[in-house]
Amino acid sequence: MVNYRVMPNEKPDEILSILAADARTTPERIADLTGSPVDVVVAAIIDYEKRGVIKRYKTIIDWEKTGQERMFAFIDVKVQPARDVGFDNVAKRIYRFPEVQSVWLVSGGSDLRVVVHGGNIRELGRFVAEKLATIDGVIATDTHFLLRRYKEDNDIFVDLEDDERLVVTP
């Protein structure tokens, strides 16, 4: 059976979806894209910011192209949960390190999935061995170094092909 929403076309939050794709989109541009008045757009954005719906605006950088060496590792961490707080205490101790970019509680063979960045493999290895693995409650770690980024947060990091359509078609 084909599944349709009967009325198509309007997403619940056009403004958020435009900003999620490009945080630099100006309110004037959003107004043109949505057909809403600029002041309505501005008020909506302020409201989103106040309510923490919009947490902050970030830039996606392909660090490889800057020539700087930045290593990333995905670390699966097995944790001994503690009474009352479950995994929270260990997660908190991990996410406070500035090297740690993300921490998620996940289902499956391990409990926490951690993303860590550092200047090189040595730095990252030291961080895992000396900081992460030694936290009370951490039973085991399994480290995966990032080798190549193909796609992240909907952005494709390899060069795409040009528009090959004919210039004018009926």
Add this chain to the structure above:
Amino acid sequence: MKEEKKTTPPLAKLARELAPSGIRRFFDIAASMQDVISLGVGEPDFVTPWAVREAAIYSLERGQTTYTSNYGLIELRKLISEHLQERYSVNYRPDDEILVTVGVSEGMDLAMRTILDPGDEVLVPEPCYVSYKPCVTLAGGIAVGIATSAENDFCVSASQLQAASTSKTKAILLGFPSNPTGATMPRAALEEIVKLAVASNWFIISDEIYDRLSYDEMHNCVSSIPGAFERTILLNGFSKAYAMTGWRLGYVCAPEAILTPMMRIHSYTMLCAPITSQKGAIEALRSCESAVQDMISQYNRRRKFIVAGLNKIGLQCHLPKGAFYAFPSIASTGLTCEEFAERLLFEEHVAVVPGTAFGMGGENHIRCSYATSLEKIETALIRMGRFVERLSGKSLVEQSR
């Protein structure tokens, strides 16, 4: 010995007299230029959703490279039937009321060949897609153009159709949402047209290839209008909604009595649509609704953006309700639409298509496709603004004073 003069027999009169499309000339010029931003493209800038491409690759890997039934794969016809039932509450039997074709283009050709005898007339509201009238002519019919205008949002009325009809009128050809105007037809107007078609005993051929690109309200499927079903040949396909233009896959829906002879012509001239495309289309209908929604949502933003931009630079443009074309008036510039398009291309390297390429009612208009990235639309608008400003001989700032 006398040298024999080498000659060939004359080509068919129809072929000799078939005029080239008005778009062709602009394509040739634009294709030879560098740095052209094209608002002249009548196809999506999105690539077919990966799930569809992957399904087609998989079918090739499995060696599915055979003919299919003349009608098309039954699995695909069942999905098309469900799709139409779900969206428009119209009920076409997969077994003998749906025919999978090589694009809507083949469906249009089949429709004309099936219903027309020499000299039969077909009423064609214009501006319209460039192949409508030639398809009528090639089938031996006479295309009778009816000009629509911006004042009526490029919609056609029953009274206009009635006024243009004669005793030889056999059918009306509707193409809404419209390429090139982006117009859609209100349900009430369609009901009047269907009443007229029933009273006059005409066929209705309805090309609804842009049905999914109806932005402000649900598309009105002509077959769903009371009285229309038995005389309507519904044409649709996968090109626009699923960004599958190059796959060449469409379908025709009509009551069995009309569809069977269409299928016979198709079986002799095309045999069947390519199986790989059919396999891809099955996947499109099964799993690509969210990809379609994403594309619609991006077209919708660009639509509002380009229309706001065109109006800002002084080219009056109504908000089109469907398809992916804006059809602004360039009357304020004092140029004809051909002059405008040609000078814009040479002076600012922006390709648009003059409205007259689409027939009557297209005068003083240009077709701007927004099936291109927002960045390109923005650059095109800057260049067009510069061009219009030069034409008017004074800056917009001065004009607003």
